[in-house]
Ligand SMILES: Nc1ncnc2c1ncn2[C@@H]1O[C@H](COP(=O)(O)OP(=O)(O)O)[C@@H](O)[C@H]1O
């Protein structure tokens with residue numbers, strides 16, 4: 001087995017003055033050529049983890065290596081091998097698109113000709129051919145996002161970090177980026193991406209670490225994660241239990257494993273197992289509760305995610 005290209009061991013980060021650690025001992029490793037996902041809600045510690053791996057944030061515990069180089073001891077070697085597309089746009093808006101690309105490559109020591117040629121190639125690949133001379137402040141959000149990825153690729157990084165690359169994009173722009181990310185995988189680039197979009201994680205990632213409150217709570221292939229549900233089969237019900245709460249729970253527990261979230265008058269109940277919709281509806285009614293909605297759980301990553309992290313808003 002070749003050594004992993006990214007290795008993170010018991011990584012910790014406490015920001016100055018923060019009461020709690022933003023990252024509380026996360027471990028994972030990424031093999032060359034993999035698309036690895038960090039999936040988690042807002043504030044989970046995804047951007048902080050990327051910050052450490054890209055040498056922008058200094059860890060307060062644990063170790064992280066990129067292509068064998070320790071991010072704390074050899075930040076320059078790390079920076080030469082990676083590129084990062086940050087969560088927030090940081091293009092130079094007063095420059096043209098092509099200047100944004102070529103200035104970036106100059107920093108990495110590419111010749112003027114190489115820079116120009118590579119910039120044209122990437123503008124083309126990212127659907128920006130003919131728009132290179134426009135100033136970036138005229139670009140739409142989707143165009144700016146594509147340009148940020150093009151800029152990241154100028155120096156042919158071996159490892160690309162994408163921090164929520166599709167958040168806020170329209171569906172077309174999102175599909176386009178997914179295709180681009182898959183093309184990068186074909187070309188052998190290793191990718192770490194963060195997202196809170198289950199569909200995206202499932203579609204793109206070879207393996208996914210689910211993080212929440214600074215901790216890794218699961219790590220597996222999308223398929224393996226789906227198997228973390230008590231059963232990957234089941235039903236989800238929305239009910240108004242009224243005064244029937246206790247008898248309803250008892251009736252459902254006789255049919256499978258029950259997971260309840262109550263908000264106001266309503267409860268959302270996940271019933272794992274092989275109970276049939278008809279018998280469940282009958283049981284709800286017999287208990288004296290009102291059934292509002294019933295759907296089949298498909299064992300999607302979203303179901304896994306909610307099962308593991310709960311429904312609290314962040
Ligand atoms: N520069 C900072 N200073 C202090 N706290 C921070 C800073 N950046 C992030 N945090 C805190 O660290 C936690 C993790 O944030 P972040 O890594 O941005 O999560 P995510 O990217 O998963 O949304 C949050 O509680 C956030 O408020």
Ligand SMILES: [Mg+2]
Nearest residue numbers: 046047048087
């Ligand atoms: Mg973030």
